[in-house]
Each structure stands twice: as C-alpha cells, then as structure tokens.
Amino acid sequence: MSSLHHYLLLSSLLFSIGLAGALIRRNAILVLIGIELMLNAANLNFIAFWRYGPTPAALTGIMFTVFSISIAAAEAAVGLAIILAAYRHCKTTDLDQMNSLKG
Amino acid sequence: MTLSFMILAVITVAGMVAAVGLRNAVHCVLALTLGFVGIAALYLQLGAQFVGFTQIMVYVGAVAILAVFAIMMTHSPESATSPVFSSRWLMGSVVAAAVFAVLAWAIHASAASVQALPSQPEVTVQQIGDALMHHYVLPLEIMGLLLTAALIGAVVIAMGHKEEMK
Numbered sequence: 001m002s003s004l005h006h007y008l009l010l011s012s013l014l015f016s017i018g019l020a021g022a023l024i025r026r027n028a029i030l031v032l033i034g035i036e037l038m039l040n041a042a043n044l045n046f047i048a049f050w051r052y053g054p055t056p057a058a059l060t061g062i063m064f065t066v067f068s069i070s071i072a073a074a075e076a077a078v079g080l081a082i083i084l085a086a087y088r089h090c091k092t093t094d095l096d097q098m099n100s101l102k103g
Numbered sequence: 104m105t106l107s108f109m110i111l112a113v114i115t116v117a118g119m120v121a122a123v124g125l126r127n128a129v130h131c132v133l134a135l136t137l138g139f140v141g142i143a144a145l146y147l148q149l150g151a152q153f154v155g156f157t158q159i160m161v162y163v164g165a166v167a168i169l170a171v172f173a174i175m176m177t178h179s180p181e182s183a184t185s186p187v188f189s190s191r192w193l194m195g196s197v198v199a200a201a202v203f204a205v206l207a208w209a210i211h212a213s214a215a216s217v218q219a220l221p222s223q224p225e226v227t228v229q230q231i232g233d234a235l236m237h238h239y240v241l242p243l244e245i246m247g248l249l250l251t252a253a254l255i256g257a258v259v260i261a262m263g264h265k266e267e268m269k
Contacts, residue, residue: 003108007145008210010112014119014142016203021123023195024188029173030123030131036166037119037135040142043154051149056224059234063242065154066231069161070246074253076166080173081257087177088263096189 007048015041028086028093032079039072107148115141126187128174136167150224153231 018037025031043065050061083093090098118138125131139162146155189195235243 003105005210006108006112007149009207010115010145012203012206012210013116014138015206016199017116017119017123019202020196020199023198024192025123026185026187026189027128027174029170029177030128033122033131033135033170036162037122037138040139040162043158044142044145047146047149047151047154050151051224056226059226059231062151062154062226062231063234063239065151066157067242067246069154069157070250073161073165074250076169077257078253078260080169081261083173084176084261085263093177094185 004048004052007052008045011041011044011048014038014044026094026096028083028095028098029080031095032076032083035079036072036076039068039075043068108145111141111144111148114138115145129171132167132170132174135170136163139163139167150226153226153228 015038018034018041021034021037022031023034025034046061046065046068050056050059050065053061086098087093092098115138118134118136118141121134122131122138125134139158143155143158143163146152146158
C-alpha cells in the first residue's frame, strides 16, 4: 500500500459519509451538505492523483480542482435558493413532508 | 503513512461524521467547517497551496456561512422534536456502506503502484495564473459566465414574488 492508496481510501470514506448524509438526513439543507462532501472527496482524489502522477508539472489536477470548487460554490448557492423557495411554499425543509408535486 | 496524514485524516473524518450525524443543524455546519479545514490541510500536505487556500476561502468562508444563513431562515419550532434521520435510514446506510466497500475493494485490488514519491512539484500562484490566462482562458470565461448566471438565478429564485413579500 503506497500513500496514494491511503489518500484514495480516505477520499472514498469521505464520499461514503457524504452519500450516507444525502440519503438518510431529513433536512434538505443537510442533504445538500452531503452532496458537497461528495464533491470534496472527488477533489481530494484529483489532487492526490496530480501529486502522485507522472507529470505533476502539467497542473491539470489543480486546474480541474479549482474549476470544480467554483462549480460547487455555484451549485450550493442555487441549491440553497431552491430550498428557500420550497420552504416558502411548503413551510418546511423536512424532505419526508415534501411529498406532493402540486402543493 | 505519516503521522501528519493520520492526524489530518482523523480530524477530517470526525468532522464529516459529526456533520452528517449531529442533531442540531447549526452544529452540523460547524462540524462541517472542521472537515473542510481538514481537507484544506490535506491539500497543503500534498503541495497544492493554492487549492488549499481556495478551499478555505470558498468552503469555510462562503458555503458554510451560506448554509448557516439558510438554516436560520428556515428554522421551524417543530424541527427540535422530529426525528433527524429519514424513515428509510437503514437502507441509506446500507447503500453507503456498500459503496464504500466496493470502492475500498477496487482501490485495494488496483495495480496503481507508485514506485517512489515524485519530487515535490514547485507550483507557484504565478504559474497557475499563467495557465489560467493562456491555456485555460476559455474554461475560465465560461466559468465566469456560469457563476454570474447561477448567482443571478439564485437571487431570483430566493427573492420570490412581490405579492408574497407584502
């Protein structure tokens, strides 16, 4: 086991924690946070492969991670705005209670 | 496996598990910032300083604060007594554990072996800026357009209708 494997194992563990959070939480905001965790795990993979890859001078891993962080920020803003709009409509952020298409 | 990696991994995983499992949503976000800082420290350990500080600025500085604002704006009194996890939490946990098992097995069985640690690459912010302005200028422009559209859209969605606000 090289130390690249340790980073990959850590990132898959973080991905699974984020997936569990997205699947089992009731609060919509915390589901969004679980999705952020999964994105972070993917970013950690990019940086680890960049560091241990054959050509770290090419900067591809860093560039992909920077763009991925920007997209994650935009996704968080839009997701939270949608949750706010849904809260205004349904008066709740509980996903088990948001079960009608036409409220 | 170095000691610093162990410490950072434990801090990150503890923060993330607390972010998923705690009862109070604000506590969840505070634990989440701990996990984000741990990931930023892992980036620094891997030699990606720019990404590490970007992680701290964007996630700890912006996304976590945005989440706290959203939680406080949607706070409802009955949420203190209702159950934290969804009704089918057991199935979700099993799926997540199965995903981790498959990923860990794939990583363990993979032939990707690193003979020796490549020398620490010297990546300065100047190099990253050069690459962004020359090789990656089109993705950078598209990213700016996407961010503008997304943030305007977020404001429009969150603002609601005029008659509802009165």
